[in-house]
Amino acid sequence: MEKIYFSVILCLQIALAYGQPSRDNVLIEGSQVKELTLPKVFQIGEYEEQYGLLYEIYHDILLTVCNDDMNLAFDKWMNMISEMESYANKIDFDLNGVKIWLKVFWNEDGTIRYLSYYRKPNSRNIDPAELSAVLSIFRNVSQMRVKSTVKYTHNGSAQFPTAMIPAESRKN
Numbered sequence: 152m153e154k155i156y157f158s159v160i161l162c163l164q165i166a167l168a169y170g171q172p173s174r175d176n177v178l179i180e181g182s183q184v185k186e187l188t189l190p191k192v193f194q195i196g197e198y199e200e201q202y203g204l205l206y207e208i209y210h211d212i213l214l215t216v217c218n219d220d221m222n223l224a225f226d227k228w229m230n231m232i233s234e235m236e237s238y239a240n241k242i243d244f245d246l247n248g249v250k251i252w253l254k255v256f257w258n259e260d261g262t263i264r265y266l267s268y269y270r271k272p273n274s275r276n277i278d279p280a281e282l283s284a285v286l287s288i289f290r291n292v293s294q295m296r297v298k299s300t301v302k303y304t305h306n307g308s309a310q311f312p313t314a315m316i317p318a319e320s321r322k323n
Contacts, residue, residue: 192287194279195254195269209256213305216297227297232309238289246311248275254306261295
């Protein structure tokens, strides 16, 4: 039953990830208004012009909102990656062997606004639509536990399985 539920959710998320751009971020430069029309999850390399505009909105970085504490910022990032893996395990989606670059854009409250990714060449081959759907679902349930008054971003690498989840609790 859980696999059927996941399949239905996966189909809906694929439709939402690719067919429903977000229109609630607007960038105003002087008298020019630039509307961002990005999907919530997308591959790095898509939507280049819009992607570039995100840096004007999300100019602070995770390290800054962690008060320049590199250990804290690293721990927050790794916890998010671990939560991503745990969530994939929970919905019975196999991330093992997947290696990706991630660029995450957070709102002030720690919710993920946009998540972009690029599968590394040495990654296990995985359907990008399925990966986008899983990341989209994760984006909806994830929240960074950092107090911030600004929007912020971070880019980094992730590979699965992570060392943060004990082997005996992973699904193989």
